[in-house]
Amino acid sequence: MGLVLSALVMAFVGHHYAQTNGFSCLEVGDDCVCTLNPHDPFARTFPYTKVSNCGAVTGTLKLYFLLQIALNLIKALVCALGAFVMWKHRYQVFFVELQMGSPSFHHW
Template identity: 60%
Template sequence: MGQGQKGSSDKKQSQKNRDVSPAQEDSKRCRVCRFPLLVALLQLLLGVAVTAVAFLMLAISHSLTARETPHWAGIILLYFVLCTTGLVISVLVVAFAGHHHSQASSFICRQAEEDCECVLDLSDPIARTFNYKEVSDCEAITSTLTFYYLLQILLNLAQAVVCAIGAFIMWKHRYQVFFAGIQISSPSTHQWQNV
C-alpha cells in the first residue's frame, strides 16, 4: 500500500468519525432512559407511602394537627425546583415528626371517657396536658402513634435523599455538560464532543 493511499484512507476515516455527532449517537439509545425515571418512580412511591401513613395516623384520633400528620409532605415531586422544595419539606417533616416522637414516647396517658389525656410529668401540677379525642385505648397513643412517627421519619428521610438525588441529576444534566470541538459543514450538523 502506498503512502498516498494510506493518507487518503486516514482522511476518510477521520472525516467519517467527525460526521458522527453525539446527537446521532443519542438517537440510537433509549429516549425514555434519558429522564431519571427511577428517581421519579421512587418519589411517587414514597409520596404515596407518606400520605398513607399520615392518614393512618389521622385515623387514630381526629384531633391530631396537620403538623402531626404530614400528608402535605407526600406531594409528588418531579422537577428541579420541586425536588429542592421537596428536600426542604421532607427535612421539616423529619424535624416535626422527631419532636413529636420524642414527646409521645415520654407520655403518661389515662383514659377520660372517650378521650385520652396525656402529660409528660405527673408530678408537675402545671404540666401541659395533651388531649386526644375519640381514642378508645390510650395504648394507641403511646405505642401505635410513636411507631407511626418513627415510620414518618424514615419515609421522609428516604424521600429527602431521593429528592436530593433527583435535584442533583437534573442539575448535573443541565449545567455540568461542557462542549468542545468545531462545527463542520452545514450549520444544522453539530459535531461536538462531550468533555
C-alpha cells in the same frame, strides 16, 4: 425545595416523637389523658376522647411518627438525587459542548 421541606418535616415529627416517648397516660372514664410530667399540675395535657386503651394510642402515634420520618427521609433522598442528576446533566452538557466546539483540543 422538596429537600428543605422534607428536612423540616422530619425535624418537626422527630420533636413530636420525642414528646410521645415521654408521655404518662391515665385512663379517665372513656378518655385517655396524657401528660409530659405527671408531677407538674400545670403541665400540658393531651386528651384523647373515647379511647379506652391508652397503650394503643401512644403505640400507634409512635409508629405513625416513625413512618412519617422514614417516608420523608426517602423523599429527601429522592429530591437530592433528582437535583444532582439535573445539576450534572446541565453542567456536563455545557462543558462537553465547549470542548467539542473548540478549534483544537490543545487550546481547551
